[in-house]
Amino acid sequence: MNNQDTQTRTDRLAEAIADAIMAGGFQPGAKLDEQMLAERYGVSRTPVREALRQVAATGLIALRPRRSAIVATVTPAELETLFGAMAELEATCARMCAISMTPMERRRLEALHGAMQAMVAAGDAEAYTDANQTFHSQIYAGTHNAVIAEMTANMRRRLSPFRRAQFRAPGRLSLSHAEHGAVLQAILAARAAEAHATMLHHVSLVEDAYEQLVEQASARLA
């Protein structure tokens, strides 16, 4: 931890807990025992409690009065609502990009998309996952509105526990890339409504991919 001067223990704890959840270290529904966390990170319960409040505000965990905090669990219906919200936010970002991106930002996005073609061809899901994150981050930045960008990035983080394996589904890599291509063309051509529509469709597909995975997992258990 390199920023001991500018951050409190609570701040660093909040980051650490959120990272651990997003990395899958705690499963949805897992109890987040205050004492356990305090021991694990070598602090007292006080900063742990403050950090939990902070993480809870992002929606990653749920605080239940007089009960342990738990990693947020969502019903299929809630998940659909969350993915719907994320799709709307990302679509809004794409629309704003079509209007507001600088020529240089447009070229960078185009170059990234080109580089991702090779990853699809090589079937390199890991590299593609990283590049995909960058692709979307560039679109957040391209809005030139830090508030919208942060809200959307936060929504993406909040859904990360449910998106982890999205590129494992067969054929998803090239489908995702084709979708990106449609979004990219709309942004480059400054067609705002089309950028919105294509991105909405693209993110909705991510939800479908997740549901397919869940169904397959359920089928294997049965």
Add this chain to the structure above:
Amino acid sequence: MNNQDTQTRTDRLAEAIADAIMAGGFQPGAKLDEQMLAERYGVSRTPVREALRQVAATGLIALRPRRSAIVATVTPAELETLFGAMAELEATCARMCAISMTPMERRRLEALHGAMQAMVAAGDAEAYTDANQTFHSQIYAGTHNAVIAEMTANMRRRLSPFRRAQFRAPGRLSLSHAEHGAVLQAILAARAAEAHATMLHHVSLVEDAYEQLVEQASARLA
């Protein structure tokens, strides 16, 4: 406080502090001394600190390590970004309403708009302010997406310290009502793109109104 069983002191404190800020009890930039808050609400500093973390997550206050928390101050540039984000969110809600509102929800919105006509005619800014809040709340609900609805409502709360006097500006009441009419017609006719555009324009006008007020206030000081 009627829900002592289901909420902790911290939860109630967070609400009370946020309400006090939105009601103007603390000016932007005002220091939120922990001990002062603890005495004011008759609790110890521990729940106060936890509540401050929670309120800070909404953006209403800023936490500065080893310094007092303060009511969030925003530069004119940040305020423009915030209003821009709110406009995009509200426009998204309006677009979703055009697609998703039930016939009953549409009728309710239309009835409310009709009732607001009388308030404009009577020049009753107070009643109009309340009804305006309801109008927008109905649009959040009409999205049928609780996540988007909550995000947008939260953004509105966050900007409330800067919207307080918006209907004091001359002619604003009838202008706002006319704008509402345009949004309403688009929603009723299920014209999604038009609902988006008209709402975007409407909320942008609120920002203009605020800026006018600030300029007038500055002029009076000079």
Add this chain to the structure above:
DNA sequence: TAAGGAGAAATTGCATGCAGAAATGTTGTG
């Protein structure tokens, strides 16, 4: 008078302790 600095006071960050609620284990009863 303004600027600077040393010391005092106030304030935050965090650990600890305790009361009460929730979770868990145990025993008795149908």
Add this chain to the structure above:
DNA sequence: CACAACATTTCTGCATGCAATTTCTCCTTA
């Protein structure tokens, strides 16, 4: 064997205390 009632343990919610840092005050000096 299931299950209900009770006892025990564990955990949360909050108050309090202390060290470290910031802020305030007042004095010195140019």
